[in-house]
Amino acid sequence: MLKQQLPALIRKEFLLEFRQRSTLAGIAVYIIATVFISALSFKQKIHPIVWNALFWVIFTFITVNVSGKSFVQETKGKALYNYLYYGAREFILGKIVYNMILMAVLSLFTFFFYGWFVGNIVQDMGLFMLVLLFSSTAFSGVLSLMSAIASKSGNNMSLMAILSFPVLMPLLLVSIKVSKNAIDGLAWSVSYNYLLILVMLNFVVITLATLLFNYLWRE
Amino acid sequence: MIKWWKILSVLIILYTLVWGLLNPVPKLAILHESIRNVYFHVPIWFAMLFQMGYSVVFAVKHLYKNDMRSDLISDQAAQTGLFLSIPGLLTGCMWAKFTWGTWWTFEDPKLNGVAIAVLIYLAYFILRSSITDELKRARISAVYNIFAFVMMFVFIMILPRLTDSLHPGNGNNPAFGKYDLDNSMRTVFYPAVIGWVLLSLWILDVKKRLATLKYNSEND
Numbered sequence: 005m006l007k008q009q010l011p012a013l014i015r016k017e018f019l020l021e022f023r024q025r026s027t028l029a030g031i032a033v034y035i036i037a038t039v040f041i042s043a044l045s046f047k048q049k050i051h052p053i054v055w056n057a058l059f060w061v062i063f064t065f066i067t068v069n070v071s072g073k074s075f076v077q078e079t080k081g082k083a084l085y086n087y088l089y090y091g092a093r094e095f096i097l098g099k100i101v102y103n104m105i106l107m108a109v110l111s112l113f114t115f116f117f118y119g120w121f122v123g124n125i126v127q128d129m130g131l132f133m134l135v136l137l138f139s140s141t142a143f144s145g146v147l148s149l150m151s152a153i154a155s156k157s158g159n160n161m162s163l164m165a166i167l168s169f170p171v172l173m174p175l176l177l178v179s180i181k182v183s184k185n186a187i188d189g190l191a192w193s194v195s196y197n198y199l200l201i202l203v204m205l206n207f208v209v210i211t212l213a214t215l216l217f218n219y220l221w222r223e
Numbered sequence: 224m225i226k227w228w229k230i231l232s233v234l235i236i237l238y239t240l241v242w243g244l245l246n247p248v249p250k251l252a253i254l255h256e257s258i259r260n261v262y263f264h265v266p267i268w269f270a271m272l273f274q275m276g277y278s279v280v281f282a283v284k285h286l287y288k289n290d291m292r293s294d295l296i297s298d299q300a301a302q303t304g305l306f307l308s309i310p311g312l313l314t315g316c317m318w319a320k321f322t323w324g325t326w327w328t329f330e331d332p333k334l335n336g337v338a339i340a341v342l343i344y345l346a347y348f349i350l351r352s353s354i355t356d357e358l359k360r361a362r363i364s365a366v367y368n369i370f371a372f373v374m375m376f377v378f379i380m381i382l383p384r385l386t387d388s389l390h391p392g393n394g395n396n397p398a399f400g401k402y403d404l405d406n407s408m409r410t411v412f413y414p415a416v417i418g419w420v421l422l423s424l425w426i427l428d429v430k431k432r433l434a435t436l437k438y439n440s441e442n443d
Contacts, residue, residue, distance in 0.1 A: 149370060156363050157354045166349055170342040171371055174378040205377065212373055216366045219286050 006097075009090055013098030014105075021106075031070055035114050038062055043121035052187050055125055059118055060180050063111060064172065067140070070110065071103050071147035072164040075155035087221065096148060096217035100210060103144035111136045127189030135186060138202040139179040145209035146171055152220050175209075178202055229425045235418030239263075243411045257322050262411050264314040266419040268337075271311055273420050274304030274427065275340070279372045282365035294361035295438060297368060298351065299430040303423055305344045308337065336379045343371045 021028060042058055050058075078086070086095060115136065119126070126132045147168055154164040182198045243262040278300035285293035315334075316326045328334060350367055354360040 146374075149366075153350070153363055153367055156359065157350060163350065163353060166346045167367065170339050170346055171374045173339050174374060208373065208377060212370055216370055219362055220366055222362075 006091075006094055009094040010098055010101070013090065013094060014102050017098060017102035027073065031066070031110065032113065034069065035062075035066055035110065036117055038066070039114065039117045039121050042118075046122065049123055052125055052184070055122065056180060056184050056187055058122075059115070060176060060183070062118070063114060063139075064143075064169075064176060066110060066114060067107055067143045067147060068165055068168055069161075070106065071144060071151050072154065072161055073151075074099055074103060074148060075151045078155065092218040092221040093214055095221070096152070096214055099148045099152075100145055100213065103148050104141045107140035107144050108137055111140045126187050128186040128192075131192060131195060132183055132186035134199070135179055135182045135202070138199070138206060139175060142175050142202065142206045142209050143172065145206065145213050146175065149213040149217060149220075152217060156220060175202075175205055178205065228421050229428075232418050232421030232425055235414050236422060239266075239411050239415040239418060243415070246407050246411060248408060257318055258408075260314060260318040261408070262415045264311065264318060265412070266415040267307055267311040267314065269416050270419040270423040271304045271307040274300045274307060274423050275344075275372065275375075277427070278304060279368055282368040285361055285365045286369075289362075291357070291361060291438070294365065295434050296427075296431060297365065299434055300427055301344055301347060301368070303427045303430060305341065305348075306426070307423060308341055308344075312337070312341075332379075336375075339378055340375050343375055347371065 039062065042062065090098075115132075150168045150171065151164060154161075154167060157163060178198055178201050182195050182202065185195045185198075239262050243259055248256070248258050278297045281293045281297035281300065284290075285297060315337075319328070320326050347364060347367060351360055351364045354363060
């Protein structure tokens with residue numbers, strides 16, 4: 005069941021997204037505008053710690069904004085249809101995988117413009133990319149479940165932020181720590197422990213989201 | 224009817240208040256007499272964590288059994304836990320002012336962990352208040368409760384690896400546990416933990432009864 009449904013669900017998400025290209029374009033403009041504002045407000049080379057913190061703050065806001073939408077389109081009728089045709093596990097995994105791909109792409113996009121406008125100071129590109137990848141997967145796990153919760157409760161964006169920020173904290177702090185190591189170009193052996201924590205967090209988050217979504221889903 | 228453990232909790236806390244201020248304590252640098260805060264500050268946090276754990280257990284129970292009683296207990300336990308964080312924070316801040324010279328610092332993982340815990344439970348109550356249908360509210364808040372508790376737990380476990388703690392017992396700071404068995408302090412500390420946990424259970428018991436009465440009067 006998982007093997008048949010999952011690809012179909014992911015394909016469905018992409019199709020829906022590309023049918024409404026204005027949403028994707030909106031996100032792109034949002035990212036560029038945010039990065040441009042930060043570049044203009046500094047107007048000079050900034051300290052690595054500030055660079056790092058600002059990047060992750062921007063990243064957090066973008067991901068919360070993007071994934072907040074992932075359950076908005078589920079109207080009553082559509083939800084019933086999904087409920088009848090798909091399993092809960094398949095459905096949430098479809099959302100998570102879709103969000104993972106989307107966020108990995110968006111994080112690269114953000115990094116590209118951030119590096120261009122504000123200046124790229126990352127010394128160890130490989131490590132930085134790895135952190136970006138791991139954190140976007142974990143973020144998408146947390147945020148898919150949070151957006152499902154927020155959509156069940158009146159569905160406003162502020163609730164989405166209130167629910168997600170405290171829960172994202174552990175992820176964010178570890179990511180900031182490793183990406184600081186990547187910026188300073190430290191040896192990989194320094195970061196092994198943190199990368200391990202990130203992978204473990206991914207595992208915990210996705211397992212929990214899959215288990216718990218089963219209960220959100222029934223109405 | 225007053226149960227025996229309620230009387231016990233009051234007696235124990237009275238005992239820790241009196242003997243905690245009178246008993247001899249080891250003279251340690253930095254801490255001095257402020258080490259006595261360990262009888263009040265630490266047990267209050269233990270009681271809070273106990274209540275949060277209690278809340279999660281009943282959230283899981285609600286998801287399994289789908290009964291409103293578990294949801295009510297889970298909600299009330301979370302409220303009790305959040306309430307206990309107020310004296311926990313106040314005793315901590317006062318102590319920090321006299322030993323570290325500041326009310327609050329972002330350098331300490333335990334302080335950050337607590338701040339996150341408080342934020343998570345505030346978010347939990349906002350989520351609860353934003354849903355009107357009570358069955359739906361019970362289920363959704365139980366899901367958030369479980370997810371948030373696990374993340375909080377992970378946070379508390381990994382944070383100390385990220386920054387060194389200023390708390391006694393961490394980062395070369397003196398604490399009573401390190402100076403192997405100061406038995407005189409243990410005679411106060413362990414009872415204090417039991418006493419505060421029992422007191423928190425008493426608070427929960429009263430809140431539970433009040434909430435049940437309210438629930439029944441609204442649903443008649």
